[in-house]
Amino acid sequence: IWDVPGLDKYHGQDIYLTEALTIEANKAVEQAVKEKKPFYLYMSHYAIHAPWEKDQRFYQKYIDAGLNDFDATYAAMLEGMDKSLGDIIANLKRLKVDRNTMIVFMSDNGAPKQAAPNLPLRGHKLTPYEGGIRVPMIVKWPGHTSANTLSEDYLIIEDIFPTFLEVANLKTEAEKSMDGISFVPLLTGKGRYPSNRRLYWHYPHTYDQPPYSAVRLGDWKLIYHHLSRKLELFNLKDDIEENNDLSTINGAKTNEMAQTLTAFLKETEAQMPINKLTGSPVVYPSEALARQTKWQLIWEDDFERDDFLDDTKWNVIPRNKADWGNFMSDHEDCFKILDGKLYLRGILNEDRTLDTARYLTGGVSTKGKFAFQYGKIEIKAKLENATGAWPAIWMLADQPKYGAYPRNGEIDLMEHLNYEDQIYQTVHSYYTLELKQKTNPPYSATTDLKTTEYNVYGMEWYKDKLVFTLNGNETFVYPRLDDVDPTQWPFDQPFYLMIDMQLGGSWVGQVDPNDLPVQMIVDWVRVYK
Numbered sequence: 001i002w003d004v005p006g007l008d009k010y011h012g013q014d015i016y017l018t019e020a021l022t023i024e025a026n027k028a029v030e031q032a033v034k035e036k037k038p039f040y041l042y043m044s045h046y047a048i049h050a051p052w053e054k055d056q057r058f059y060q061k062y063i064d065a066g067l068n069d070f071d072a073t074y075a076a077m078l079e080g081m082d083k084s085l086g087d088i089i090a091n092l093k094r095l096k097v098d099r100n101t102m103i104v105f106m107s108d109n110g111a112p113k114q115a116a117p118n119l120p121l122r123g124h125k126l127t128p129y130e131g132g133i134r135v136p137m138i139v140k141w142p143g144h145t146s147a148n149t150l151s152e153d154y155l156i157i158e159d160i161f162p163t164f165l166e167v168a169n170l171k172t173e174a175e176k177s178m179d180g181i182s183f184v185p186l187l188t189g190k191g192r193y194p195s196n197r198r199l200y201w202h203y204p205h206t207y208d209q210p211p212y213s214a215v216r217l218g219d220w221k222l223i224y225h226h227l228s229r230k231l232e233l234f235n236l237k238d239d240i241e242e243n244n245d246l247s248t249i250n251g252a253k254t255n256e257m258a259q260t261l262t263a264f265l266k267e268t269e270a271q272m273p274i275n276k277l278t279g280s281p282v283v284y285p286s287e288a289l290a291r292q293t294k295w296q297l298i299w300e301d302d303f304e305r306d307d308f309l310d311d312t313k314w315n316v317i318p319r320n321k322a323d324w325g326n327f328m329s330d331h332e333d334c335f336k337i338l339d340g341k342l343y344l345r346g347i348l349n350e351d352r353t354l355d356t357a358r359y360l361t362g363g364v365s366t367k368g369k370f371a372f373q374y375g376k377i378e379i380k381a382k383l384e385n386a387t388g389a390w391p392a393i394w395m396l397a398d399q400p401k402y403g404a405y406p407r408n409g410e411i412d413l414m415e416h417l418n419y420e421d422q423i424y425q426t427v428h429s430y431y432t433l434e435l436k437q438k439t440n441p442p443y444s445a446t447t448d449l450k451t452t453e454y455n456v457y458g459m460e461w462y463k464d465k466l467v468f469t470l471n472g473n474e475t476f477v478y479p480r481l482d483d484v485d486p487t488q489w490p491f492d493q494p495f496y497l498m499i500d501m502q503l504g505g506s507w508v509g510q511v512d513p514n515d516l517p518v519q520m521i522v523d524w525v526r527v528y529k
Contacts, residue, residue, distance in 0.1 A: 004046065016055045018047050018077070022084040026091040033095045040164070045084060047077040050112070055080040074115055099142045102167055106137035108157060113208075122242045126209040128201060128223045129242050133214075141167075145187050154216070155183045156199050200264050204273050210454060211273050213285065215261040222247075222257035224285040226273050228380060228456045229472040231258060231289055248297055255289060262286040275473055276448075288472075295376050295528035302524045303342045309335065313370060317363035317498065323505040324390065327359040334362030334501070342522040344501040346389060348513050359511060363500025371398035371494035376528040377413070378458035378469075379499065383451040385419040386518035388511030390502035392416075393457055395495040402490050406433045409490035411466065414457040417508045422446045423457070425468040427478045431488040440484065445476035454523060466491065497525070 010020045025043050032039035047055070055076040062072035085105060092098035110132045111117060113124040123129030137155075139145055158180035165174035166182040174182045185191035196218040204211050204226065211226040219237035224230075233247040233254045247254045262284040265272070272281040283291075301313055309316075316335070319328040327346070336343040344362040349355060383391050392415045397408035410428035417424075426444040431437050438444070447470050449455055458469040468476040480489040501520045504511045 016057065016080060017053075018045055018055065018080040018084050019057075021045065022087050025088060029088075029091060029097075030095060033097055038168075041088075043084070043088065045081050047081050048074060052077070052114070057083075070114065071116075102139070102141040102164075104137065104139050104160060106157070107135040109133065110135060120241045126203075126207065128203070128212045128214045130236070130240065133201060139187055141187055151186050153183075153186050153193060153195075154197070154199065155186070156180065159183050198260065198264070200261070202265065202270050204271050206273075206453065211282075213261055213265060213270075215257055215264065217257065217260065220253060220257060222254065222261060222285070224258070224261060224288065226282045227454065227471050228378070229283065229288040229291070231285060231292075233257065251293075255286075258285040258289045275471070278473055297526060298372070298375070298529050299370055299527040300525060302340060303337050303522065304340050305337065308337060309342070309364065313366060314364040315367055315369065317365050317500055319357075323507070324392070324500070324502045326505070327357050327361045327503050328363055328500070329355065329357070329360040331355070331360045331362075334360055335364075340523070342499075343519050344391075344499065344522065345517050345519040346386070346501045346503040347517045359503045359513075359516070361501050361503050363498065363502070365498040365500075366496045367396075367398070367498075368496075370527075371496040372527055372529070373492070373494040374461050374463060374529070376458065376460045377497070377526070378456050379413065379525045380454055380456045380523040381414075381499075382454045382521045382523075383416050384518045384520070385452065386512065386515035387418055388504050388508055389515070389518045390415065390417060390505060390508040391500070391520040392502055393497075393499050395497055397490065398494040398496050401493045402430075402487075406430050407487065407490060408493070409495075411459065411491070411495060413459050413468065416451055421451065422448045423451065423470070425476050427466060429487060429490050431485055435485060435487065437484070437488065441479055441481065442476075443478065447475045461491070463492070497527075499525075 004017065004021075007020055007024070021043070025041055029039055029041055052070065052073050054073045058076040058079045059072055062075045063069075067075060089098065089103070092101050109125045110121065110130075111124055115124075117124060118131050121129070121131035121134060123131035125132050158177075159182065160180070162174035162177035162180050162182040163184055165171070165177075166184045171182075181194075183193065185193040199216040201212070201214040203209075203213070212223055213226070214221065214223045216236075219235050221234045221236055223232040225232070231247050231254060232245045233250060234242045234244070235246060236242075264270075265284055272284070274281055301310060316330045317325070317328050318330070319325055331347075333347055334345050336345070342364075344364070346359060346361045349357055349360050379393050381393070393413045394415070395411040395413070400408055402408050406428055407430045412424065412426040412428070415424040415426065424444060424446055428443070432443045445468070449470060456469075456471050458472070460467040460469065464480045466478040467474055468478075480491075499520070499522060501518070502508070
């Protein structure tokens with residue numbers, strides 16, 4: 001699918017694609033000049049982009065400089081593109097049309113995730129953060145722009161079309177543009193350009209990254225994450241790194257921006273992702289905000305601390321005699337925090353001199369450090385499949401109010417087995433386990449999903465019911481009943497949280513060591529009242 005049409009004559013030659021495209025581009029310009037016709041050259045290089053292929057003209061010098069293979073390949077592709085621009089400019093000068101040609105040079109997105117990030121910007125290509133959507137643009141327009149000048153104003157790629165129309169003396173047509181506006185005033189210093197302009201991004205599908213919508217207005221930027229229905233608000237003037245989410249602090253601005261984004265999505269009839277569980281579109285940001293305002297965040301962990309677990313919030317789950325706890329371990333290979341995510345792993349024990357267990361698994365809990373009663377809890381996580389893998393997110397009573405297990409109950413927000421394309425959400429108690437009351441009311445439900453993508457597992461806990469959710473959508477309700485044995489509802493006391501990557505057990509079955517290591521990746525945990 002990477003083949004480029006129209007370049008058959010270069011097949012079999014020792015030539016890089018960027019160079020071949022540049023040769024053809026220069027030929028096209030030369031022909032237009034020869035025919036004394038105006039020309040428009042749109043030069044969209046395949047570099048720098050996957051597939052990552054070495055430009056041998058420059059690759060070796062970066063290897064010699066100490067770069068690894070990928071970085072050397074990336075740098076060589078970058079230099080090849082830079083040389084292409086230089087060759088095109090040199091051709092314009094040779095044809096003596098450089099003084100009458102406008103050149104615009106920019107990228108369509110930030111660096112890919114395989115490459116080094118554009119610090120201090122957060123994120124990468126396909127993300128809504130500045131590292132994914134903010135790029136520099138260079139314009140050379142002889143007689144109109146001045147060398148070595150800088151503009152801090154922002155614009156968007158849709159503006160290029162009306163700008164070129166105005167440059168071609170088609171200003172009336174330029175003003176009819178539906179999506180962009182001409183940035184000629186920024187280039188010439190003449191005319192008016194809006195100082196607090198709204199910019200919109202809408203990415204309603206999953207391609208490497210989950211869907212989102214976003215709006216920028218002046219220094220303010222709001223991101224709406226479709227999967228979790230979460231909103232983030234940043235002041236880019238004060239926080240270009242986008243480290244400080246102000247959505248819960250500045251509610252008025254969050255509401256203003258959410259209404260602005262919603263109005264744009266409605267006006268343009270923008271398609272929203274469809275929730276496969278309900279068949280309904282994802283709600284607009286203003287509606288999502290309205291639903292969230294009844295909840296107040298009281299506890300969270302975004303795992304932003306470098307390389308270690310916050311021991312003021314979490315304990316490592318010790319090995320125990322329960323079916324799920326046979327391989328729990330504090331081994332360092334079972335835990336990792338990287339790029340704001342917690343990795344809990346199940347591994348093959350390669351050294352049994354100190355620990356004779358065949359497998360080792362990692363898990364964390366808030367026991368003794370945080371528990372809550374009534375409210376909402378959400379955990380964003382991604383799972384991996386393996387035979388015998390049993391990742392779980394669950395809750396147990398903080399104190400033995402009603403005696404020994406299972407009298408105090410257990411709430412399983414998520415359990416996953418092996419390679420299944422579904423999760424289990426379950427309630428356990430003396431009523432369900434000892435009295436065998438599993439249908440009055442139903443104590444468990446399964447929900448289909450792509451477990452290997454990030455999902456938000458949650459529950460809303462009320463005095464009279466437990467409402468389980470997946471990606472913000474209700475999946476299962478366990479109500480409190482008044483006309484049954486009182487052991488049916490032990491959920492009137494504080495519970496703590498457990499997240500663990502379990503291996504083996506009577507329910508999940510035997511472990512296939514060839515499938516290891518396996519891990520659960522936790523992006524964040526949030527609790528609301």
